[in-house]
Amino acid sequence: MQTMTYSIVIPAYNEGRRLAPTLDKVLGYVRQQGWDAEVIVVNDGSRDDTAEIVRSFAEKDPLLRFVENPGNRGKGYSVRHGMLKARGEVIVFSDADLSSPIEEMPKLLQRLESGADIAIGSRWLRAELQTKRQSLHRQLFGRVFNALNRMILGLRFKDTQCGFKAFTRRAAQTILPLQRIERWGFDPEVLFLARKFGFRVDEVPVRWGHSGGTRINPLLDGAHMFLEMLRIRWYDLTGKYNGGCRVAAQPVETLPGRPAPRI
Secondary structure: OOOEEEEEEEEEOOOOOOHHHHHHHHHHHHHHHOOOEEEEEEEOOOOOOHHHHHHHHHHHOOOEEEEEOOOOOOHHHHHHHHHHHOOEEEEEEEOOOOOOOHHHHHHHHHHHHOOOOEEEEEOOOOHHHEEEOOOHHHHHHHHHHHHHHHHHHOOOOOOOOOOEEEEEHHHHHHHHHHOOOOOOOHHHHHHHHHHHOOOOEEEEEOOEEOOOOOOOOOOHHHHHHHHHHHHHHHHHHOOOOOOOOOOOOOOOOOOOOOOOOOO
8 A cells, every 4th residue: 555645534424515616725725835635525324415525526636535434333443443444654634624724734744754653633722713613602502521531531631622633654553442331422432542551742822713514512512522432441451452552652732832843
């Protein structure tokens, strides 16, 4: 399999309404930067015209790859599926709505170049970068979820759920085969595994604007995500995560005051 520098993975479920503009922006930006890169869209059993849109783009643009899930499996499965098929030495996943603009990607790449194994976009390290905030009840849900992450999983990040993260190939290939959470609660599992195996994770402030059409139900999905946190702890205690390759132990912490190098 021929490797390349960057892979950008976009999970998609019923994204026919906004996927074409997203692909125009992402593919255009990649070409503008002159990157050796690929863009992978993972179709999660969509029932609209998502697949047709991606195929039409792929016929015209060799940078685009189309990956199909075996039915609707969830965002976590889609991200894992796409990232494990990626050929890049650096693998980024981005939400299909581009809540964090693709132009923010160099911020994540800078942290990897400075030694991080994983760089995660954050909406709350510099809240003034938010161009459109979520509703108050969604913000409250996020704060409660973050507090539970800290108490149950020991994750000290201000924002685990931003759909904009970058991995070195080594980190992705170590962590993702062990990932078991397939729906909305996969982000804390991935970060928990990163800490378990000693990978350095930098939290990076990025521009972000809330996009309508989200499918999260704060009560129903919140309950599921809480149970998934408990499952992560249980999987760890029962040895389900054993077998990964540890690297030199490093603290997993936010680094809000650390300047990123220029590229």
